[in-house]
Amino acid sequence: MLHSYVGMTDVTSTATYSDNTVIQHSGCLVTFARPHKIRMEGKTAPVYPWDADSGAPFTIISNGDRTWRSWALDNDGAFRMMVSVEEAIDEMAGVTRGASQTIPRILLELPEAHLSAAGSGKPFLESFADRAEFAACEELEGQACDCVVSEQPFGTWTLWIDAETLLLRRLETRKDNAEIRKFTASRKSRIIESVAREAYEVRPVDVPMDDAVFRPLGWVSASSR
Numbered sequence: 001m002l003h004s005y006v007g008m009t010d011v012t013s014t015a016t017y018s019d020n021t022v023i024q025h026s027g028c029l030v031t032f033a034r035p036h037k038i039r040m041e042g043k044t045a046p047v048y049p050w051d052a053d054s055g056a057p058f059t060i061i062s063n064g065d066r067t068w069r070s071w072a073l074d075n076d077g078a079f080r081m082m083v084s085v086e087e088a089i090d091e092m093a094g095v096t097r098g099a100s101q102t103i104p105r106i107l108l109e110l111p112e113a114h115l116s117a118a119g120s121g122k123p124f125l126e127s128f129a130d131r132a133e134f135a136a137c138e139e140l141e142g143q144a145c146d147c148v149v150s151e152q153p154f155g156t157w158t159l160w161i162d163a164e165t166l167l168l169r170r171l172e173t174r175k176d177n178a179e180i181r182k183f184t185a186s187r188k189s190r191i192i193e194s195v196a197r198e199a200y201e202v203r204p205v206d207v208p209m210d211d212a213v214f215r216p217l218g219w220v221s222a223s224s225r
């Protein structure tokens with residue numbers, strides 16, 4: 001069981017149309033301390049499709065009792081209090097293409113919910129156990145990983161799990177047009193195939209964490225004390 005975790009999530013989303021391909025990037029640095037303290041900060045997918053660097057900065061912080069969110073495109077970027085950390089994660093899931101979603105949900109042991117999946121109410125990884133098959137043992141950046149493929153009605157999920165630490169190292173979700181139209185809000189989507197690749201750079205784990213990391217800088221509201 002992890003007591004703390006620091007890692008970077010990088011997402012590359014590729015949407016293939018009949019006449020062009022759209023590729024977008026987003027990222028999120030996740031800092032976690034058990035049981036429920038977490039900080040997520042990064043940039044969303046591009047606000048302007050023609051400008052790859054136009055992602056908007058965001059931060060989500062939870063001290064285990066209260067959750068705050070800051071987003072450059074809302075409230076002039078100032079922190080505002082959220083109802084729950086789950087609400088904050090899901091609110092930013094679409095604009096971050098899931099970068100603020102997968103690892104935090106696993107660490108916080110939240111019920112499964114993901115941009116590419118239908119909710120099952122089970123923990124995130126457990127929800128893909130049905131229809132999952134071991135595919136191969138592969139090496140990622142010098143680490144031996146078990147590659148597992150899970151064929152779901154809402155798409156194909158491929159997970160690379162570190163064979164030694166059991167930490168998730170990479171995730172790929174692939175959906176065709178029929179799956180996109182049936183299981184997302186894009187009922188009339190023209191996308192032929194959608195592929196999202198999440199790569200996780202794991203930094204220190206099980207190291208002491210300063211509680212100041214889980215407090216929003218400059219938050220002075222009496223309700224936060």
